[in-house]
Amino acid sequence: MKNHKFQQVRVQVKDPGESVRFSAETDKQFARVRGIHISMPNDDVLVGTTLGLKINGTEIFDDAHEMRLITCGHQVAPNMKFFLFEENIEAGGSAIEGRVTDGGTMDQSSFPYEAKIYLWLVNDEPKTTS
Amino acid sequence: MYDYLNHINLQLEQRCIEPKLQQFRYLSLEPGLTRYEMKAYNEILFLIKPSQLPVGTVIVSECRSRVIPTDVAEVQGIEDFSGLVVIQLPGVPAKKKTIEFVQITL
Amino acid sequence: MATKIRYQIIQIEVNEQGQIAEISHKLPLHLKVCTGFIARHTKGLTLANDLNEIGLLALEFNSRKQLLINAMVGFESKVEQLPDYQEVNIPLENGQLVTGYYMDTKQVSVSDFKPYVVSIYLRCELEVSIEAKECTTT
Known part of the structure; x- marks a missing residue:
């Protein structure tokens, strides 16, 4: 069984302040989304x-x-970079929809x-907290 | 002639992939556009004639990325891409052109 | 049985701006599971500040049967923390290939580009640990 995958979704932002809608799909072979991490080219x-x-x-x-x-930031250890979801978020080929809106603070x-x-x-079960 | 369909089937077998569907998928290159995005989530796209693309084209996907080399006409191998497939042409195409892929739906 | 950890290192030389370097690395037969990875800049770049991204990495295991890792590689101007390996649990088939690519995405002009080396560290074990067994059966 496959246990882990780090799936990437890329969104291109062309102009300052632009709001970009995107859609994708999670890999069918994995049951849940454990966490998320965003990488931007610069802070x-x-x-x-x-x-x-x-x-x-x-x-x-x-x-x-x-x-x-x-x-x-880059000084955070690789194993600590992900924002972990506390709830069970189903993967298994789920539709991903989203919107990235640029802050509009940088020039062209x-x-x-x-x-x-x-x-x-x-593919593991979510950890339950008591 | 090199049998790319046989190669694809062999690849899928070796990688333990049982496709739900195998068919052709086309991308139209339009005059004036240099960047194209193809969604291939839970799919595999085999680019069967890389020489259709101009030299210097960059293809980026979640499993494989490739720059079309200068000697692409002599290359027989085919490669597969999946996830979000971004195709960045080095320049604006002069006329409309159709790029062929074999699409494998998982 | 106690596990025995082995580190596999895949080094990639990046010599051109925007280069896409192919990865094809055969793992030794005796490695049974990959439990963690780190991808980092090793040498070449000398910058005053950290960079979140200098390139993109994709790795597949077991001769392309599993696409598992998409990650970015950044630049660390100075070491401030011991890197904790990103945990994974990838059962390894005997002596199969790790494949994929590294793509330079550092936005500099061609004249400002300097060659550099990126290393991928795979933390592997000779025997499947109890924790790994638990994960693979859920």
């Missing part, structure tokens, strides 16, 4: 930039959710850039 474009995300029709993040809250020279969204897909 400056993170200011005010937001990510809305729905997986399988369930709202994970509202459109106004700051990307800064689900990313981290920083564009286009790609926001890279990494989903940590697993």
